[in-house]
Each structure stands twice: as C-alpha cells, then as structure tokens.
Amino acid sequence: MSSVQDVVSVLERAGFERLPKPLTVVGTEFDFEAAARGTKTSHDLVLVATDDVPGRRLQRLVAGLARSLDLAESRRPVSLVLLGNIAATNRSELERYARVLPIVTPTPSTQEITDALAVLLPLNLTPTELLHGSDPINEVMAVLGPLKATSDRIALVRAASGGADAVREVLRRYANEGAGWQEEGWNGDD
The missing domain is CATH 3.40.1350 (Trna Endonuclease; Chain: A, domain 1)
Structure with missing residues (x-):
C-alpha cells in the first residue's frame, strides 16, 4: 500500500x-x-x-x-x-x-x-477511573488522611460529586452551625 x-x-x-x-x-x-x-x-x-x-x-x-x-x-x-x-x-x-x-x-x-494528523483526529480519552483505578473523591480522602478526615470534611468532599451548588450548600450549613444559626434564623441571645 x-x-x-x-x-x-x-x-x-x-x-x-x-x-x-x-x-x-x-x-x-x-x-x-x-x-x-x-x-x-x-x-x-x-x-x-x-x-x-x-x-x-x-x-x-x-x-x-x-x-x-x-x-x-x-x-x-x-x-x-x-x-x-x-x-x-x-x-x-x-x-x-x-x-x-x-x-x-x-x-x-x-x-x-x-x-x-493528530490535530484532525478525535481524542481517545479513557475514563478517570480506568486511568487511576479509583474514585477521585476517595483519592482526596486518602490525601487528607484519617486524622484530617472529620465528618465535616467528608461531607464537603462528598458534596463535590453534586457540583458547585451542592458544595455551596454544605459550606452554608457548616458556617451557619458554627455561627449558631439555625435554618430559621439566629439561635443565640440578642
């Protein structure tokens, strides 16, 4: 040929x-x-x-x-x-x-x-799981380590799979709890 x-x-x-x-x-x-x-x-x-x-x-x-x-x-x-x-x-x-x-x-x-001809040819990408062998969230948790993997951090990392809005919601709840706010409003003395 x-x-x-x-x-x-x-x-x-x-x-x-x-x-x-x-x-x-x-x-x-x-x-x-x-x-x-x-x-x-x-x-x-x-x-x-x-x-x-x-x-x-x-x-x-x-x-x-x-x-x-x-x-x-x-x-x-x-x-x-x-x-x-x-x-x-x-x-x-x-x-x-x-x-x-x-x-x-x-x-x-x-x-x-x-x-x-690479600029003309489609990319052959493989899913991240196949390349790395694990879920990206599990990789983040492994980097954090067991001592730094508090329940709040775990909730935040897990929310990442839901996108930016899910992370914002978890952060909002975390900040409200830390400030003493409940969903209806302030929970402390005026």
Whole structure:
C-alpha cells in the first residue's frame, strides 16, 4: 500500500470520507493525490500531496482550490498533508491557504501518520477511573488522611460529586452551625 493510501486509511478510520479523484469544486477539477472530508466532529477538507507534484503547481492547485471554496461559500477549513520533503519557501506559500501537516518520511509508519494528523483526529480519552483505578473523591480522602478526615470534611468532599451548588450548600450549613444559626434564623441571645 502506498503512503498516500496509508494517510487516507488513517483518516477513514477517524470518520473521514474519501472524495473522488479528481476533486471537483464549483465545476473546477483539482488533481490532488487524494482528498477526504470530515463527516463527524471534524469539518476539514483534507488534501494529500507528495513531492511528485512540482512546488509551483502545488501552490497553484491549493490557491485555486481556496478561491473555488470561497466562491462556493464553503466554511470547511483546508488541511494539506505533505508527504516527502518540500522546500520551506513552498510550504510558507501553501500555509496562506491551508493548514500544512508535513510527513517528511517517504514511507511513514501508521504511528508517524497518526502523529502528523493528530490535530484532525478525535481524542481517545479513557475514563478517570480506568486511568487511576479509583474514585477521585476517595483519592482526596486518602490525601487528607484519617486524622484530617472529620465528618465535616467528608461531607464537603462528598458534596463535590453534586457540583458547585451542592458544595455551596454544605459550606452554608457548616458556617451557619458554627455561627449558631439555625435554618430559621439566629439561635443565640440578642
């Protein structure tokens, strides 16, 4: 499988849709090695180009595509995956029209491709419990230690799972008790 196909495969696994070749926008054809569009969380139009395309031709292709997308009133951001070693002057000109994601290795591994395309790919997060193996509230209680884990502190930490309002309510009750207030008002001598 070619490096271009490897890039497209990584994009497809992330929910991108491969576009037909040549890419046609507003009746104009653009002959990139490959193109894909985001279908879920990403709305990017991703173009893939190699060193096989001369730098000046690639600049004209990307600039022309940008103009065509403007005519079509497209809101899709454009990302250009460059496979191979392209001159820095060409790259800076390309960055006027697209986010450039270079992959310098001629035959990159899947991990190198994934790393280069990371800004386009969804994050794979795992729940905190899986990462740390315990409930965050229990971790706070462990840090407090048994001597500092008074009933008031335990109530406050447990309220954290209910959100900011629950914590405020526990703090309000704690302060009222300390001041001698009951829910109806002052409990002390005037």
